[in-house]
Amino acid sequence: MNPIGQQSGGAGRRGERGTADDHPGTEEPTLTVDELAARAGVTVRTVRFYSTRGLLPPPAIGPRRVGHYGPEHLSRLALIEQLQRHGMTLSAIERYLSQLPPDLSEDDLALHRALVASWGPDAPEETTREQxxxxxxRELTEEDIDRLAALDALERTDDPDRFRIDPKVLHLGLRLLDVPIEMETIRTAHAVVLEHTRSAARELSRLFRDEVWGPERDHESGSGPERMQAKKSLSAHMQPLVVEALVIAFQRSMKHELRAWYGQDAD
Known part of the structure; x- marks a missing residue:
């Protein structure tokens, strides 16, 4: 995630995070530029470079003119990283981000990142415990590692200090670490999501194969490699649209369930 040839890492001090008590009136912890860079896996210089290009909103200025960054900055950095993984140049990323509303929340940015992630295949990476x-x-505990593994955000290797990670899921997994949910509940929720998304994928694939493509399109596309390429092209075009439709439908369904649970104040 580095457009200027630097190694990822940053000079952040592990475990030294700001809290709401440090900054009255805020509900989320605030991060210095060093801490933000460390959390995002980039250098401070990269954060400042993105800021000068307008890719990151300005920080809140605290005492002694120190800038403080929030979760939305971290989510925006994760979105930039995902866009770069798909080969977008900085100019293209600037155009993409300029079309987004300026007041997008952390959750909204996470949804955009999930949609962008659907553009391409999985690309597992290896990382160290320190990274x-x-x-x-902060320093992760073995329980934290177990939670991330339960979410399929990472996989242990033969080396106890190295892990295979899914970049698409890691950002979400790290956000869930401090949510007070039991491990068994996480596993159950994960199983529910997998079961229903796989079922939806199977039904949509069947519909796509039988109704959208069908024998007529098979005939029009010729045979052999040409037919396969035509199918891949149509699939690649439809996939992000289908993912976006699923996300919107799930949001609406979840809002309906929350209203039933909490009452009309759920909004």
């Missing part, structure tokens, strides 16, 4: 700690902003 994971930097991303988390």
């Amino acid at each position: 994971l700690d930097r991303r988390a902003g």
Whole structure:
């Protein structure tokens, strides 16, 4: 995630995070530029470079003119990283981000990142325990590693200090570490999500194969490699649209369930 040839890492101090008590009136912890860089896995210079290009909103200025960054900055950095993974140049990323509303929340940015992630195949990476700690902003415990593994955000290797990670899921997994949910509940929720998304994928694939493509399109596309390429092209075009439709439908369904649970004040 580095457009200027630097090594990722940053100079953040592990485990030294701001809290709401440090900054009255805020509900979320605030991060210095060093801490933000460490959590995002980039250098401070990269953060400042993105800021000068307008890719990051300005920080809140605290005492002694120190800038403080919030979760929305971290989510925006994660979105920039995902866009770069798909080969977008900085100019293209600038155009993409300029079309987004300026007041997008952390959750809204996470949804955009999920949609962008659907553009391409999975690309597992390897990382060290130290790099994971930097991303988390603190030293991870074995229980934390177990939670991330349960979410399929990482996989252990033969080396206890190295892990295979899914970049698409890691950012979400790290956000869930401090949510007070039991491990068994996480596993159950994960199983529910997998079961229903796989079922939806199977049904949509069947519909796509039988109704959208069908024998007529098979005939029009010729045979052999040409037919396969035509199918891949149509699939690649439809995939992000289908993912976006699923996300919107799930948001609406979840809002309906929350209203039933909490009452009309759920909004």
